[in-house]
Amino acid sequence: MSQTQPYVIETHNLSKAYKNIRALNALDLKVRQNSIFGFLGPNGAGKTTTIKLMLGLTRPTAGTATIFGMDSVTHSVDIRSRIGYLPQEPHFYEYMTARQTLRFTAEFFFKGPKQAITERVDEMLELVDLQEKADRPIKTFSGGERQRLGIAQAQVNYPDLLILDEPAASLDPLGRRDVLEVMSKLRKYATIFYSTHILDDVQRVSDTVVILNKGGLVAEGPIEELLAGSEGVIYIIHLRGEVDAALEKVKTLAWVSGIKTSLHGEESIWQVSVTDPQAAETQLLKLLVNGPVVVSEFRRKQYELEDVFMQVIEGGQDVRK
Amino acid sequence: MSGNEVFELESGTGWSRGLSNMLSSGLARWFKTKTWWIQSLIWGGMVAIIVSTLVFSHREPAPLLDLLMVSFIFTGLFPAVGVIIIMQDAIVGEKREGTASWVLSKPLTRQAFVLSKVIANSVGILVNMIIVPCCLAFIIISIAHKTTLFSLGFFGAMGVIFISHFFFLSLTLMLGTFFNNRGPVIGIPLAILFLQQYMLGFLPNLRYVLPWNLVVPLGNTNPLVLSLIIGTPVQSDHLILLLVITLESILFLLIGLWRFNQEEF
Numbered sequence: 001m002s003q004t005q006p007y008v009i010e011t012h013n014l015s016k017a018y019k020n021i022r023a024l025n026a027l028d029l030k031v032r033q034n035s036i037f038g039f040l041g042p043n044g045a046g047k048t049t050t051i052k053l054m055l056g057l058t059r060p061t062a063g064t065a066t067i068f069g070m071d072s073v074t075h076s077v078d079i080r081s082r083i084g085y086l087p088q089e090p091h092f093y094e095y096m097t098a099r100q101t102l103r104f105t106a107e108f109f110f111k112g113p114k115q116a117i118t119e120r121v122d123e124m125l126e127l128v129d130l131q132e133k134a135d136r137p138i139k140t141f142s143g144g145e146r147q148r149l150g151i152a153q154a155q156v157n158y159p160d161l162l163i164l165d166e167p168a169a170s171l172d173p174l175g176r177r178d179v180l181e182v183m184s185k186l187r188k189y190a191t192i193f194y195s196t197h198i199l200d201d202v203q204r205v206s207d208t209v210v211i212l213n214k215g216g217l218v219a220e221g222p223i224e225e226l227l228a229g230s231e232g233v234i235y236i237i238h239l240r241g242e243v244d245a246a247l248e249k250v251k252t253l254a255w256v257s258g259i260k261t262s263l264h265g266e267e268s269i270w271q272v273s274v275t276d277p278q279a280a281e282t283q284l285l286k287l288l289v290n291g292p293v294v295v296s297e298f299r300r301k302q303y304e305l306e307d308v309f310m311q312v313i314e315g316g317q318d319v320r321k
Numbered sequence: 322m323s324g325n326e327v328f329e330l331e332s333g334t335g336w337s338r339g340l341s342n343m344l345s346s347g348l349a350r351w352f353k354t355k356t357w358w359i360q361s362l363i364w365g366g367m368v369a370i371i372v373s374t375l376v377f378s379h380r381e382p383a384p385l386l387d388l389l390m391v392s393f394i395f396t397g398l399f400p401a402v403g404v405i406i407i408m409q410d411a412i413v414g415e416k417r418e419g420t421a422s423w424v425l426s427k428p429l430t431r432q433a434f435v436l437s438k439v440i441a442n443s444v445g446i447l448v449n450m451i452i453v454p455c456c457l458a459f460i461i462i463s464i465a466h467k468t469t470l471f472s473l474g475f476f477g478a479m480g481v482i483f484i485s486h487f488f489f490l491s492l493t494l495m496l497g498t499f500f501n502n503r504g505p506v507i508g509i510p511l512a513i514l515f516l517q518q519y520m521l522g523f524l525p526n527l528r529y530v531l532p533w534n535l536v537v538p539l540g541n542t543n544p545l546v547l548s549l550i551i552g553t554p555v556q557s558d559h560l561i562l563l564l565v566i567t568l569e570s571i572l573f574l575l576i577g578l579w580r581f582n583q584e585e586f
Binding site for chain 2: 083087092096105107113120
């Protein structure tokens with residue numbers, strides 16, 4: 001991703017308090033154009049509050065949110081004309097059918113032509129596989145069907161920014177997969193900002209991740225960097241043979257900052273922390289295999305997003321890249 | 322985003338952004354669902370049955386003035402209960418069900434949201450709860466008394482009944498912007514509707530601020546609607562009352578608009 005791409009969302013010191021409860025505390029965010037931005041956090045972390053502040057549904061107690069360079073309080077309607085939004089629990093007019101709901105949504109953005117609106121509505125119904133239920137009143141829809149309709153209405157206007165609050169909630173695994181596919185396809189045209197509890201989804205599609213906890217930002221960065229871990233770059237090496245001599249040799253390398261060793265049967269397991277991953281990648285294994293040891297495993301330590309999430313939420317660690 | 326080039330974009334920037342779409346949807350809710358005939362049936366049916374009973378159950382129909390008075394009570398007073406119930410749903414119902422925050426996430430101003438509720442429901446109430454019942458009642462009375470009541474005064478009377486209902490419409494709407502539960506939003510206007518006769522007994526000056534005498538007699542004073550129908554001169558007190566009720570309604574609307582603008586979703 002180019003560093004020259006403009007920011008679609010920028011928040012500065014964004015804060016919200018409800019009476020004496022601080023829901024969001026001095027949030028600074030920057031979301032680049034055409035990124036898929038995963039917004040994580042436990043319940044009550046301030047995710048939905050942030051989204052509502054961006055949409056102008058609620059006002060900040062301090063700080064600002066700027067979307068497309070416009071202030072979220074003073075230019076709320078202009079901002080919303082370029083956004084598609086899926087609420088956490090989508091609620092629609094129960095007396096309308098799915099088709100009427102999509103047409104009603106589209107007509108907030110488009111005056112006409114009627115035929116083009118009709119075609120766009122049909123396209124959206126097909127996208128979320130609701131064609132057969134298109135003319136049934138929404139009051140007869142299941143939670144999953146409402147969620148699909150929510151996803152369709154969020155995209156009906158070709159938004160520049162798609163804000164999805166828990167998009168995969170109430171969907172079965174196939175529905176979830178479809179939503180992730182749609183998000184990946186849309187990246188070419190739109191920026192996607194979405195909150196979720198499903199860490200696996202975030203890891204699969206996001207390029208940038210933010211983790212909120214108790215209203216504050218606790219981790220932020222490109223997904224690869226977060227997954228690389230907060231302890232720096234570590235290589236895991238399983239080896240046997242004359243490991244002591246090899247260990248002494250490795251310790252002398254300038255870019256090795258620490259080594260933890262443990263034994264597992266006959267195998268010695270090293271966790272080598274390095275300051276120069278490129279040097280480690282090209283030289284470390286070569287150095288070992290040329291010595292009196294047998295290397296059975298050599299890999300860079302990878303974290304699952306869940307590990308990072310648990311670390312920052314439970315451990316109170318601040319991981320900002 | 323690419324893809325929307327074929328569309329003619331909505332580009333309004335003022336307070337009315339989204340109004341026409343919300344209004345179409347509000348009117349469709351009245352006239353493209355069962356609502357219009359259910360409301361017409363309830364209020365039109367009720368007044369038609371009452372007036373028909375008074376006309377056809379005796380050898381001679383009830384006197385014209387009595388029939389008119391009964392018609393006004395059943396078109397001007399009781400349908401206000403329906404107005405209150407419909408309007409509490411317009412704001413509180415949408416706040417509670419989450420549909421208000423959904424539509425307000427679209428390019429729709431809060432003023433347009435409130436005004437669409439006011440306009441669509443005013444039209445629905447005027448047609449289904451005033452024009453239909455009044456026409457039915459007046460057709461029956463005209464047949465019974467072999468006279469025509471469809472004059473300018475008839476339309477004036479319907480206008481006055483509308484202003485009386487609009488008072489409760491705007492009051493309920495305003496309360497809906499302040500409260501998040503239905504109790505006070507329904508309870509306060511209903512209390513005013515049914516207790517105004519007693520309140521006027523204690524504080525006669527309230528006759529200038531409560532809509533009672535627009536449609537219902539107050540002591541020996543005929544209601545304004547009757548004066549309009551039978552063509553007697555309109556008293557200045559009635560004109561003051563009409564003006565005050567109109568101003569109060571506008572004030573309720575303005576307060577409602579201001580309060581809804583402060584609402585956090």
